[in-house]
Amino acid sequence: MEAFECNIQTLIRVAGLAQIVLVLGSLAIPRILKWQIELAKVQPLLKQMFWTYAAYILVTNLCFGLVSLLAYHELLDGSVLATLVVGFVSVYWVSRVLLQFFYFDRNGFPTGRWHKLAEVLLIALFIFLSAVYTLAFYLNYMQL
Secondary structure, X not given: OHHHHHHHHHHHHHHHHHHHHHHHHHOOHHHHOOHHHHHOOOOHHHHHHHHHHHHHHHHHHHHHHXXXXXXXXXXXXXXXXXXXXXXXXXXXXXXXXXXXXXXXXXXXXXXXXXXXXXXXXXXXXXXXXXXXXXXXXXXXXXXX
């Protein structure tokens, strides 16, 4: 069991690092998806709300990454708080995967080999994050 605990700790740390890398990569999204051009078509309030939501998502992903990287042990200690935190992160990432497949309009996705590869890598990352935090939730829940 000790080796398994070490492995889940490693997975949480890898997930943390991956989320920080995702944040850094996300800085290119506005340029890639031409947000400036698209947002020029909407009212200032909608544009401001959009940028606010985008910033909240970016900061949330950064915080999940930092907590996972720096406090991985505490995220797996079996406490109610650890269970709730990893449960929330799990729901966040599972929701993101579901949105990808069941909500987003694929007609607006960029085309081309590199964009397709990036999309596949992002989806794989979202599934990985969903699995890691769901497993962490389960392990914490079993300790309650």
